Amino acid sequence: MNRLILLLAILAVGLALLIFNHDSGQTFGMNNDDFGRLVSLAAIATLFAAGILHSRRHFGESVRQIALWLLIAVGLVSGYAYRVELQTFGDRVLSELMPxxxxxxxxxxxxxxxxxxxxxxxxxxxxxxxxxxxxxxxxxxxxxxxxxxxxxxxxxxxxxxxxxxxxxxxxxxxxxxxxxxxxxxxxxxxxxxxxxxxxxxxxxxxxxxxxxxxxxxxxxxxxxxxxxxxxxx
The missing domain is CATH 2.40.70.10 (Acid Proteases)
Known part of the structure; x- marks a missing residue:
C-alpha cells in the first residue's frame, strides 16, 4: 500500500507542476508535454513494480489494485491533456445555467x-x-x-x-x-x-x-x- 501511496504522490506532484508551469511551457527545463509523459511513465513503472513485489502473496488483490491505480493515472493524465476542452465544456454549462x-x-x-x-x-x-x-x-x-x-x-x-x-x-x-x-x-x-x-x-x-x-x-x-x-x- 505504501508503494501505491507513492504512486499517487508522483501523479499529484507531477500534475501540480504542470498546472503551475502551464504559462511558461516548461518544467525543469523540459517541454510540458514531455514532462507529462515522463510523469505518466514513472507512475506506470511504479504500478508494475508494486504489482510484481506484491503478487507473490496476493496475486488477485494486486491485479485489482494495479488496475484501479492505472485507471486513476490515465484519468489524471487525460484531464491535463484535455484541460482546455474541459474548461470550455464547463464554461458552456455554466453560461447556460447563469446567463x-x-x-x-x-x-x-x-x-x-x-x-x-x-x-x-x-x-x-x-x-x-x-x-x-x-x-x-x-x-x-x-x-x-x-x-x-x-x-x-x-x-x-x-x-x-x-x-x-x-x-x-x-x-x-x-x-x-x-x-x-x-x-x-x-x-x-x-x-x-x-x-x-x-x-x-x-x-x-x-x-x-x-x-x-x-x-x-x-x-x-x-x-x-x-x-x-x-x-x-
Whole structure:
C-alpha cells in the first residue's frame, strides 16, 4: 500500500507542476508535454513494480489494485491533456445555467472570443470590471456611450454627487441628465480598455448600467446570433 501511496504522490506532484508551469511551457527545463509523459511513465513503472513485489502473496488483490491505480493515472493524465476542452465544456454549462457569465473560447486560429448567452428577458448581460470593481451591465448597441447608474459610479470610486450633469440623454425611463466621465479601466474577461468615455446617470434615472458603443466600437468584431453575442478583441 505504501508503494501505491507513492504512486499517487508522483501523479499529484507531477500534475501540480504542470498546472503551475502551464504559462511558461516548461518544467525543469523540459517541454510540458514531455514532462507529462515522463510523469505518466514513472507512475506506470511504479504500478508494475508494486504489482510484481506484491503478487507473490496476493496475486488477485494486486491485479485489482494495479488496475484501479492505472485507471486513476490515465484519468489524471487525460484531464491535463484535455484541460482546455474541459474548461470550455464547463464554461458552456455554466453560461447556460447563469446567463451573462463571461465565457472565453479560443478558435482554431488561436483567437479568443467572449461569448455571452441571452437572458430570459432577451437582453445580453456582461460581467465587467471597472476600475477593479465588478459591475453587471446590459449590452446596449443603441447607447452611444457606457452609462453607469449613480450607485455603480459610487462603487467604482467616482464621486457622482460632485459631477456636472450637463448632458441630456434618453433612457428607458425617458429623457434625463447625465455627467460625462472617463473610466481609467474597463474589462470583460481578457478584453481590457483604458481611458474610455462614459456617462453617469442622475440618481434614480437608470436601473442598470449599460455597455454602450464607446466600448463596443473598439472591438474587432461584434457578432450577434439568436441566443448569443460574441465579442472579439
Amino acid at each position: 451573462g457569465r463571461t465565457m472565453v473560447i479560443t478558435d482554431g486560429e488561436g483567437q479568443q472570443e467572449i461569448v455571452l448567452r441571452k437572458r430570459l428577458d432577451g437582453h445580453f448581460q456582461a460581467e465587467a470590471t471597472i476600475n477593479g470593481e465588478a459591475v453587471s451591465m446590459l449590452v446596449d448597441t443603441g447607447a452611444s456611450s457606457i452609462a453607469l447608474t449613480y450607485e455603480d459610479a459610487e462603487r467604482i470610486g467616482l464621486d457622482p454627487e460632485s459631477l456636472g450633469y450637463s448632458v441630456t440623454v434618453m433612457t428607458a425611463n425617458g429623457r434625463t441628465l447625465a455627467a460625462p466621465v472617463t473610466l481609467e479601466q474597463i474589462a470583460i474577461g481578457p478584453i481590457e480598455r483604458r481611458n474610455i468615455r462614459a456617462m453617469v446617470a442622475a440618481k434614480g434615472n437608470l436601473d442598470r448600467s449599460l455597455l454602450g458603443m464607446s466600448f463596443l466600437s473598439t472591438l474587432d468584431s461584434l457578432q450577434m446570433r439568436t441566443d448569443e453575442l460574441r465579442l472579439r478583441d
